[in-house]
Amino acid sequence: MIATRGLGRRFGGRVAVSEVSLSLEAGDCLALFGPNGAGKTTLLRMLAGLLRPTEGGGSVAGVALPGGAELRAAVGYISHASMLYGALSARENVELTARLFGVRDPREQAVRALERMEMSERADTPVRLLSRGMQQRVSIARATVHDPRVVLLDEPFTGLDDSGSAALAAHIASLRAAGTTMVLVTHQIAEGLALATHAAIMREGALVRLEKGETMDASAYLGVYREHVTHGA
Amino acid sequence: MAPNTLTAAFLIARKDLAIEFRTRTAFFSAAVFALLGIVIFYFAWDPTAVSAIDLAPGVLWAIFTFSGLLGLQRSFGIEQADRAIDTLLGAPIPRESIYLGKAMANLVFVAAVQVVAIPAVQLFYGVPLLEHAWALASIALLAAVGLVAVGTLFSAMAVNTKLAEMLLPVLSLPFFVPIVIPAAQATARLLAGRPADEIVGWLKLLIAFDIVFVAACMLAFPFTIEE
Amino acid sequence: MTTLSPAPSAEDAIPAKRAGIDLLFLVAVLAIAVALVRVIYFTPFEAIQGPAQKIFYLHLPAALDAFMAFGVVALAGIGYLWLGDLRLDRAAESSAEVGVVFTTVVLVTGPIWARPVWGTWWTWDARLTLTLFLWFIYVSYLVLRGAIDDRALRARYSAVLGILGSLLIPFIHLSVYLFRTLHPRPIVIKPSAPSLPPEMLTTLIISFIAFSLFYLALVRQRYRLATERDLLELEEGR
Numbered sequence: 107m108i109a110t111r112g113l114g115r116r117f118g119g120r121v122a123v124s125e126v127s128l129s130l131e132a133g134d135c136l137a138l139f140g141p142n143g144a145g146k147t148t149l150l151r152m153l154a155g156l157l158r159p160t161e162g163g164g165s166v167a168g169v170a171l172p173g174g175a176e177l178r179a180a181v182g183y184i185s186h187a188s189m190l191y192g193a194l195s196a197r198e199n200v201e202l203t204a205r206l207f208g209v210r211d212p213r214e215q216a217v218r219a220l221e222r223m224e225m226s227e228r229a230d231t232p233v234r235l236l237s238r239g240m241q242q243r244v245s246i247a248r249a250t251v252h253d254p255r256v257v258l259l260d261e262p263f264t265g266l267d268d269s270g271s272a273a274l275a276a277h278i279a280s281l282r283a284a285g286t287t288m289v290l291v292t293h294q295i296a297e298g299l300a301l302a303t304h305a306a307i308m309r310e311g312a313l314v315r316l317e318k319g320e321t322m323d324a325s326a327y328l329g330v331y332r333e334h335v336t337h338g339a
Numbered sequence: 340m341a342p343n344t345l346t347a348a349f350l351i352a353r354k355d356l357a358i359e360f361r362t363r364t365a366f367f368s369a370a371v372f373a374l375l376g377i378v379i380f381y382f383a384w385d386p387t388a389v390s391a392i393d394l395a396p397g398v399l400w401a402i403f404t405f406s407g408l409l410g411l412q413r414s415f416g417i418e419q420a421d422r423a424i425d426t427l428l429g430a431p432i433p434r435e436s437i438y439l440g441k442a443m444a445n446l447v448f449v450a451a452v453q454v455v456a457i458p459a460v461q462l463f464y465g466v467p468l469l470e471h472a473w474a475l476a477s478i479a480l481l482a483a484v485g486l487v488a489v490g491t492l493f494s495a496m497a498v499n500t501k502l503a504e505m506l507l508p509v510l511s512l513p514f515f516v517p518i519v520i521p522a523a524q525a526t527a528r529l530l531a532g533r534p535a536d537e538i539v540g541w542l543k544l545l546i547a548f549d550i551v552f553v554a555a556c557m558l559a560f561p562f563t564i565e566e
Numbered sequence: 567m568t569t570l571s572p573a574p575s576a577e578d579a580i581p582a583k584r585a586g587i588d589l590l591f592l593v594a595v596l597a598i599a600v601a602l603v604r605v606i607y608f609t610p611f612e613a614i615q616g617p618a619q620k621i622f623y624l625h626l627p628a629a630l631d632a633f634m635a636f637g638v639v640a641l642a643g644i645g646y647l648w649l650g651d652l653r654l655d656r657a658a659e660s661s662a663e664v665g666v667v668f669t670t671v672v673l674v675t676g677p678i679w680a681r682p683v684w685g686t687w688w689t690w691d692a693r694l695t696l697t698l699f700l701w702f703i704y705v706s707y708l709v710l711r712g713a714i715d716d717r718a719l720r721a722r723y724s725a726v727l728g729i730l731g732s733l734l735i736p737f738i739h740l741s742v743y744l745f746r747t748l749h750p751r752p753i754v755i756k757p758s759a760p761s762l763p764p765e766m767l768t769t770l771i772i773s774f775i776a777f778s779l780f781y782l783a784l785v786r787q788r789y790r791l792a793t794e795r796d797l798l799e800l801e802e803g804r
């Protein structure tokens with residue numbers, strides 16, 4: 107569902123992402139770790155069709171990068187900004203997205219998406235009046251209302267309290283079970299590993315380590331992470 | 340099925356207008372600014388040197404551009420707040436529809452400010468503008484389309500620069516000159532009761548401007564948002 | 567591990583600088599000197615205006631080059647949007663900076679000419695007004711460039727503005743022209759370019775060639791500066 111070969115992106119002279127090659131099937135979840143400025147957001151934006159790669163290539167949900175409308179239709183993107191219109195209500199935001207994605211019965215789907223994220227009660231509140239955690243939930247509803255085959259999450263746990271995190275983790279698990287391919291950028295190693303089938307560390311634009319499988323051990327991984335990120339390799 | 344250009348544009352226009360309607364700050368600011376400007380020009384005027392019919396059209400259309408800029412500022416400003424623009428960019432809609440939708444919303448905004456400004460000019464300067472309501476509405480519509488075509492594009496650009504609020508007027512005003520001149524001239528002739536073909540001549544210039552710049556700005560727009 | 571160094575590309579290489587003098591620049595300066603001498607000593611005075619008219623040989627070539635320079639800005643912009651080559655953007659940037667200088671020369675020599683001949687510093691002469699607007703467009707172009715740090719974004723936005731600006735020029739011209747013809751002004755003696763006696767025409771052509779050479783020399787110097795600056799930014803990792 108996601109396959110890249112030597113994917114890279116330069117901004118002027120600065121190399122943000124270089125030589126990223128990975129391959130994920132339906133139902134896979136890649137937990138992507140790395141220090142700030144490592145290029146994780148840039149990579150995600152390329153996979154989402156929001157940014158054009160300057161090197162390499164790949165395909166997401168069967169559409170070759172950089173892709174166009176067809177790619178965007180199959181992807182749900184969640185960033186650390188909420189991507190919501192503060193003056194509009196949760197329901198209006200999600201419904202607008204549903205319509206922009208050509209979803210059938212947009213109003214109904216929006217309501218259902220909010221129900222899944224347990225936001226039905228505050229659905230008609232203007233988003234700017236909601237807490238960060240609630241905004242995050244609305245954002246997830248927004249990103250999944252069109253049933254995307256690929257979901258890209260950029261530090262979605264930031265600012266969430268325990269119950270919010272738990273709800274999000276449950277939702278990610280159910281998305282996985284439904285066959286969605288996901289890339290999850292997070293600083294929480296244990297949480298990330300618990301949800302993932304694959305794990306990778308990014309440093310200075312490159313994937314320095316990529317592994318898969320249930321053999322990944324959280325405590326050992328923390329050591330691995332520290333070694334790669336703080337001591338270099 | 341993903342929406343086509345026009346449908347997506349209407350969705351975006353509706354959203355922009357809904358947001359504006361809820362907050363109302365931009366419209367009131369622009370309308371009050373227009374009124375203040377009209378009043379200030381009145382006090383800067385020597386009625387013995389210049390007649391009202393000579394002055395009023397100029398004031399009307401100059402203020403039109405400045406108050407229009409206030410509305411245009413916020414057009415892409417609201418998209419910056421929580422990176423809401425990424426929602427639009429991430430949707431499977433043609434890029435042009437974002438431009439078109441915002442331009443349509445801006446058109447409504449600018450027209451609404453004119454609905455306040457025109458009667459005000461009539462009231463304060465004593466010129467019978469509303470007697471020529473239909474003709475004036477045509478001039479206003481053509482001028483607004485030109486203003487909004489260029490202003491929406493530059494708003495998208497300015498918002499990504501270091502000097503956003505300062506840059507929008509600097510970029511836009513030279514482009515507003517071929518709008519203000521025909522609009523003011525046509526209005527002046529309207530008030531002076533000149534024959535229709537003189538007025539239509541100026542309108543043709545406005546129409547030509549509108550056609551060229553709506554097309555050019557719509558073609559240029561994807562270059563201002565694509566990364 | 568993948569090391570992080572900006573991959574140098576051919577387009578970033580500085581063109582080999584000649585050690586010593588810039589030949590084109592020298593030739594251009596000489597050409598201007600020749601033109602000046604010709605203007606002052608070897609061109610007859612115009613009957614009605616006298617010596618003041620000679621500023622025309624500076625004013626008109628500068629104006630022609632100023633407008634052509636903007637044409638270069640617009641064409642380079644189109645080229646950049648199409649090909650993505652930063653060299654085209656550097657060319658646009660250079661032409662714009664030299665162009666604005668030439669435009670300023672026109673706007674300064676215009677009033678200097680107008681004052682003794684027409685008794686006023688500024689006239690809303692259609693061509694002078696158009697040049698004033700060209701100046702504004704140049705300035706807004708340079709202000710835009712100054713307001714964007716991201717190299718590629720700066721190039722793209724500048725290209726868009728350059729193209730739109732070039733579309734604007736004919737509309738300004740038309741608006742101002744129609745404005746003026748419908749606002750009759752007192753008849754003034756307005757010397758116009760066409761019906762010039764041969765010696766004056768020759769002087770004009772010599773002057774035009776000299777200024778155009780000067781334009782090319784300045785743009786080339788400015789272009790080299792732009793290339794060096796971009797390379798420096800590349801190395802600093804910006």
